[in-house]
Amino acid sequence: MSIGETLARERERAGLTLTQVSEQTRIRESVIRAMEQDDFSTCGGNFYARGHIRSVARVIGIDPEPLVREYDDAHGGAPMPLSAVTAFEPERPVEFRERRAPNWSAAMAFALVLVLIYGIVQVVNSVGDSERRSAQQVAGTPIAPAPGTTSASPSTTPPKDPVAAAPRDEVELKVKARSTTWVNVRGDEGKQLFSGLLHKGQSREWTDPEKLSILIGNGGGLRVTVNGQDIGYPGSPGSVYRVTFTPEDPDSA
Secondary structure: OOOOHHHHHHHOOOOHHHHHHHHOOOOHHHHHHHOOOOOHHHHOOOOHHHHHHHHHHHHHHHHOHHHHHHHHHHHOOOOOOOHHHHHHOOOOOOOOOOOOOOOOHHHHHHHHHHHHHHHHHHHHHHHHHHHHHHHHHOOOOOEEEEEEEEOOOOOOOOOOOOOOOOOOEEEEEEEEEEOOOEEEEEOHHHEEEEEEEEEOOOOEEEEEOOOOOEEEEEOOOEEEOOOOOEEEEOOOOOEEEEEEOOOHHHHHH
């Protein structure tokens, strides 16, 4: 007698229906019906088939082990027992490599710190250079040329006489910077009209009834026009130049 026939006969002998066995074993009624017809394909594999045979056999009141052994003989034998070490040992060692995502926040913070440091250094250098040039200009000392440039040779043209005489109502002075230049302009009786830096391309003009005195930190960086006449760049690059103009024509100085 087959396994299925044994299960069906003993269930009927116990007076149980397929539905009652299904409710007690929690195995679907269709699976139990297939088992009684020796069809174990709906069990889901040998492991579950053995379990279902044991569950049904206990409910109908018979020893399940002879049926399980018969099942194993018909399906390739019982599974080999495994030791605890073998059961929990992986077939191939698994290597775990930790992958760390790049820390973009830290990288951006570091880059911002570098940019900030660079900006501070540039500002400090710029302020220090401006103060040094201003001090040299006030003291009347020549300004050293910037690194990588050659200083032009001093002008061989002698400066004109600071004060000249010509019939004009006032003196008019216009300047235009071709490079950043420190300038100080004073009117009659030493009244200060301007003191500061003129940047490249900037123009200024002043008038006074009596005279205008101008102190140029970079004589080669400022183009000067007096009483409508262009007298060019009064000094050599980097040299300090001081002159006083009156309403007279500058050519007569």
